[in-house]
Amino acid sequence: MMHSFSWWRLGWTLLAYGLVLGGVGLLLGAPLLVLLLGALALVFWHYWQLHMLSRWLWDGRQFTPPRGSGSWQFAFDGVYFLQRKNLKRRKELGRLLKRFREGTEALPDAVVVMNEEREIVWCNKLATNILGIRWPEDHGQRVDNLLRRPEFVSYIKKQQFQEPLIIPSPVMSSASVEIRVIPYTASETLMVARDVTRLQQLEQMRRDFVANVSHELRTPLTVLRGYLEMIGDDPRLEGSPWAKPHLMMTDQVNRMYSLVEQLLALSRLEVRQDVEAPKTVDVPALMTKLEADSQALNAQKQHQILFQAAPAQMLGDSEQMMSAFTNLVANAIHYTPAGGRIEVSWSLLPDGRARFSVKDSGDGIASEHLLRLTERFYRVDKARSRNTGGSGLGLSIVKHVLSRHRSRLDIQSTLGKGSTFSFDIPRELVVSHKSVINE
Secondary structure (H helix, E strand, O other), X not given: OOOOOOHHHHHHHHHXXXXXXXXXXXXXXXXXXXXXXXXXXXXXXXXXXXXHHHHHHHOOOOOOOOOOOOOHHHHHHXXXXXXXXXXXXXXXXXXXXXXXXXXXXHOOOEXXXXXXXXXXXXEOOHHHHHHOOOOOOOOOOEXXXXXXXXXXXXXXXXOOOOOOEEEEOOOOOOOEEEEEEEEOOOOEEEEEEEEOHHHHHHHHHHHHHHHHHHHHHHHHHHHHHHHHHHHHOOHHHOOOOOHHHHHHHHHHHHHHHHHHHHHHHHHHHHXXXXXXXXXXXXXXXXXXXXXXXXXXXXXXXXXXXXXXXXXXXXXXXXXXXXXXXXXXXHHHHHHOOOOOEEEEEEEXXXXXXXXXXXXXXXXXXXXXXXXXXXXXXXXXXXXXXXXXOOOOOHHHHHHHHHHHOXXXXXXXXXXXXXXXXXXXXXXXXEEEOOOOOOO
């Protein structure tokens, strides 16, 4: 049972002990000698109590402390109380750890806990089946020494974990694994891996289907366009009952042909995520061509379109960048009410990046639609898109083009005030007019 330590009681005990020694010394006629012997006995007693405490802490097999005497009993009881408290905490932590491990074992994903040095602290059983990491044999091993895929090693070294990494499984042949790294504690990270083979197969099937269907549709649509153009050249068509049906068929065939072309372009962009052998893109020249092309698109709407281009070029794919520029400007022209204002700019930022921006004075877009605008075939207003000939693929193409140029589309919009579509090209891809690469 715990007792509170009292300085008052200790003082009175020492005083009584001294008085007894003094009295005995006076009776024997040697008070100083008796006091010295008493003090030595007291020191020996304290050292003996300290010896018992030390032996119990280091060599004792019993949980309960030895029986102390005097003030030392408070010390023994205090240590015993702390041990019981720590034991209770250890049991609670043990239960929490067991619950955590049971939870991670129940997950359908492989989980690996790593420290700051990327050394394995713990992993679940599924990590063995998916990643080939053995537990506890691989405890303390660096994860990049066990998974030696170059793309994985680069992914770990860069420590840019915003996007997941997909690599072939080191254990299962013909299988793909998606890896995500998540901050876990101040000094540990959590690596989660899942088998995405089925998803990859379905995605590849979708790409193949879209590409094959688009190729098959391209030939009959080309034939239909040719015959419709030939019929349209016949002067007898004008004023005949077939003039309106011919115009409608021509519009729909052209719309379908444009959709097929966009599907093919999107399929080509999805094949690879990086630009092979990037070349110098003369962006001011593209802006000049874009300004001329936009006048044809603007014939009916009669917008005020302002172009501004800084004398800066970039490294990348010229055809793809032109496709991104055209889609953004075409969207602004189509979805801005007639007589609006559109500002198109290519500018250099103070930190060396370059920004392409298209700002319109249209109706704006509600915030709940902004995150889904780059999805395939997504439309804010299907009726308006049908009237303007929109396919729902333009911004998806822009998204893939920008991804291949290490950029992303930023959309700012306010209902009733218009929208701004922009993206930044990283400075390592920007080439100023003073340092254009000669090809």
